[in-house]
Amino acid sequence: MEYGQFFDDAILRLKGERRYRVFAELERDAVTYPVARWHRSEEQAEDVVIWCSNDYLCMGAHPQVIAAMSDAATKHGVGAGGTRNISGTNHPLVQLEAELASLHDKPSALVFTSGWISNLAAISTVADLLPNCLILSDELNHNSMIEGIRRSKAQRKIFRHNDLAHLEELLAAAEPDQPKLIVFESLYSMNGDIAPIAAIADLADRYNAMTYMDEVHAVGLYGEHGGGIGERDGVMNRIDIIEGTLAKGFGTLGGYIAASESIIDAVRSYAPSFIFTTALPPAVAAAAHAAVRLLKDGKERRAQHQRQSMLTKHALSAAGLPVMHNSSHIVPVFVGDAELCKTATDMLLERHGIYIQPINYPTVPKGTERLRITPSPLHTDTHIVHLVESMVDVWESLKLPFVQDPKIVAFRREKEAEKEEARCTFPDFKKAAE
Ligand SMILES: *Cc1c(COP(=O)(O)O)cnc(C)c1O
Numbered sequence: 296m297e298y299g300q301f302f303d304d305a306i307l308r309l310k311g312e313r314r315y316r317v318f319a320e321l322e323r324d325a326v327t328y329p330v331a332r333w334h335r336s337e338e339q340a341e342d343v344v345i346w347c348s349n350d351y352l353c354m355g356a357h358p359q360v361i362a363a364m365s366d367a368a369t370k371h372g373v374g375a376g377g378t379r380n381i382s383g384t385n386h387p388l389v390q391l392e393a394e395l396a397s398l399h400d401k402p403s404a405l406v407f408t409s410g411w412i413s414n415l416a417a418i419s420t421v422a423d424l425l426p427n428c429l430i431l432s433d434e435l436n437h438n439s440m441i442e443g444i445r446r447s448k449a450q451r452k453i454f455r456h457n458d459l460a461h462l463e464e465l466l467a468a469a470e471p472d473q474p475k476l477i478v479f480e481s482l483y484s485m486n487g488d489i490a491p492i493a494a495i496a497d498l499a500d501r502y503n504a505m506t507y508m509d510e511v512h513a514v515g516l517y518g519e520h521g522g523g524i525g526e527r528d529g530v531m532n533r534i535d536i537i538e539g540t541l542a543k544g545f546g547t548l549g550g551y552i553a554a555s556e557s558i559i560d561a562v563r564s565y566a567p568s569f570i571f572t573t574a575l576p577p578a579v580a581a582a583a584h585a586a587v588r589l590l591k592d593g594k595e596r597r598a599q600h601q602r603q604s605m606l607t608k609h610a611l612s613a614a615g616l617p618v619m620h621n622s623s624h625i626v627p628v629f630v631g632d633a634e635l636c637k638t639a640t641d642m643l644l645e646r647h648g649i650y651i652q653p654i655n656y657p658t659v660p661k662g663t664e665r666l667r668i669t670p671s672p673l674h675t676d677t678h679i680v681h682l683v684e685s686m687v688d689v690w691e692s693l694k695l696p697f698v699q700d701p702k703i704v705a706f707r708r709e710k711e712a713e714k715e716e717a718r719c720t721f722p723d724f725k726k727a728a729e
Pocket residue numbers: 409410411412414437439480484509511512540541542543549550
């Protein structure tokens with residue numbers, strides 16, 4: 296038996312399908328963010344602009360969040376010391392949970408070591424505690440939710456993405472007194488589209504179902520206090536369990552659920568992936584707490600984030616790049632081919648100092664490969680101009696299709712003429728960022 300061969304073959308299969316992933320070695324810089332160092336090779340490092348981070352609001356580099364972490368580390372040390380049961384329930388963690396419960400206007404909250412674990416733990420535990428539970432799951436739900444569903448013994452049905460009629464059909468087909476759990480996301484991060492939360496809650500009321508909503512891509516970013524789309528739409532109280540991450544909008548690490556006291560207590564008491572793993576370190580909890588608190592008053596940061604996202608979308612669209620439209624901060628640009636998607640991002644990195652990770656299967660369906668751009672409040676207008684010019688160059692070099700709108704074609708011709716005249720008047724983004 297040649298064991299090694301099996302692993303080599305497994306890797307070759309991925310390479311054959313153009314699914315083999317290569318990680319760029321980046322060195323984030325808390326001062327110059329979103330400009331970072333890219334370690335091109337062992338000897339060579341250069342500046343790049345990060346355009347695909349999920350640290351959407353740059354809270355991971357916020358001076359007060361950094362200070363909260365280093366102060367807490369000095370005060371409490373760097374480890375948690377055990378599971379939540381065995382000395383892991385630290386004071387900063389309890390304070391963080393109180394803050395998160397208040398953020399979502401729920402009686403209670405529970406923090407996990409990641410958002411992925413929080414979905415796995417909460418969905419499987421809730422579904423298994425309900426006798427003969429039926430889970431209704433949106434077809435575009437994140438892998439962590441699918442893993443939670445798989446882990447439970449519950450029956451499951453998938454409804455077409457954001458399709459209320461299909462969801463109702465499945466609800467109506469079930470036994471009226473069978474316990475039901477509707478599982479969905481508020482904001483789907485690969486398309487950037489938003490769920491009809493109130494209408495889903497209406498259906499849940501009508502068919503007596505529980506609701507579980509993943510707000511991972513919205514917490515910190517939407518709503519008066521950063522409570523997410525649920526807060527923005529005034530529907531938080533209509534959702535039984537709200538799940539979020541501390542690793543994206545809040546810039547640190549960890550995940551959580553917010554719900555009634557009895558649901559939180561049940562998950563705390565029954566979920567193995569909560570019980571048998573070491574708790575988040577107090578310093579991480581303190582940093583996350585600082586980020587949540589800062590963003591409760593973060594209206595300006597949220598507005599600047601939206602502004603830079605909209606500006607990026609408009610500028611790319613005006614240049615004829617195939618932006619996939621949506622009403623959120625996510626800027627997906629369609630490529631539709633795994634190989635070209637990878638080549639385009641390599642070219643952006645190597646030629647233009649722009650870091651965007653290609654989004655390929657299985658993250659999105661085959662034939663819908665794309666670039667997923669996430670502008671932040673710290674991306675300047677100059678960064679955006681540089682992005683657009685670079686993307687146009689890559690699209691032209693790879694002969695990728697531009698949008699054939701006559702207005703856009705005319706605009707691009709004008710731009711071409713300007714370029715001819717001025718011969719590269721484009722300002723150096725590194726200088727401009729200083
Ligand atoms: C990233 C993500 C998660 C997992 O969160 P982590 O804190 O990164 O583990 C959960 N749900 C969705 C929709 C996500 O995109």
